Amino acid sequence: MTTETTTPVRRRGGPTKGDQREAQILEAARGLLGDRSVNDLTVDAIAKAAGVTRTAFYFYFPTKHAVVAAMLDGLWEEFGATHAWLSSTGPDVAGLREHHRQTAAVWHEHREILTCTMGPVGYEPLVEWVEKARSRYDDALTAKIQRDREAGLAPGGVDAAVLADMVSDLRTARFRLMARSSGAQLDKALDELTEVVLRMIYGEAPHA
Known part of the structure; x- marks a missing residue:
């Protein structure tokens, strides 16, 4: 054997x-x-x-283009990890502030690739990635606004999907500016963005 x-x-x-x-x-x-x-x-x-x-x-x-695609693959997961607030109930001020802080951190670390997604882009996979990332956020925020309105936690008014789209526009513009901010300047910008988003969705900025 x-x-x-x-x-x-x-x-x-x-x-x-x-x-x-x-x-x-x-x-x-x-x-x-x-x-x-x-x-x-x-x-x-x-x-x-x-x-x-x-x-x-x-x-x-x-x-x-394969290099750009490789960079974007990781960003999809990183942004998804910041979305906990979107499944919460009500304003959750602290949760929203943390959501913004985490998102700003992703923008800071990857500002070069994210900044290049802001202007005219001729590379179709990049265009598709930006649209997919935007839709994922907008759809989740629309659902949250609708849930909170049905629960009496947010006032009615502008269509939820339209409001979510407006919030998304504001966030993108502000995170682009925050990408190079730090310290007290970044903290102030995060506080301001959190207050404005709360006012847009809930009609006021509830205290944490």
Whole structure:
């Protein structure tokens, strides 16, 4: 009878060289988006900023658009993690303030890619991602407004979907400004945004 021996599988103890190289490329693209649009981004510029050859770039990403898509994939989850307030009941002032703080933190960390989504964009997957992210927030806020109105916790008035769309416009504009704010300036901006959103939805700004 023979006895089979199995060589144990070696577990990865941390990021591989490939993981690190991919992260370098993503970070380089983020930096470049700080002063140019997605349309002006080139593979050559990304490769140079990442310190890799054009050939090495194509080993990890087939196109510059694939780099942008990789950055957006993570953002979808990060924004979703900030949405707890949207399932709450009533104003929940503290919850809304925390929701805004978390969202501002995502904008601060990823301001380059998010800022480039604000202007005219010719890259269709990016346009679709922005529309999907906007719809996810607007639909959830519309549902919350309707629930709170039915429970007598918010006044009637402007159609819930229209109101949610207006709140969304305000938030996007303010978070773009907050992306480069910190300390007391950021705290003040978060307080102001929270108060205005509460007034828009509930007719007043309830105390926490």
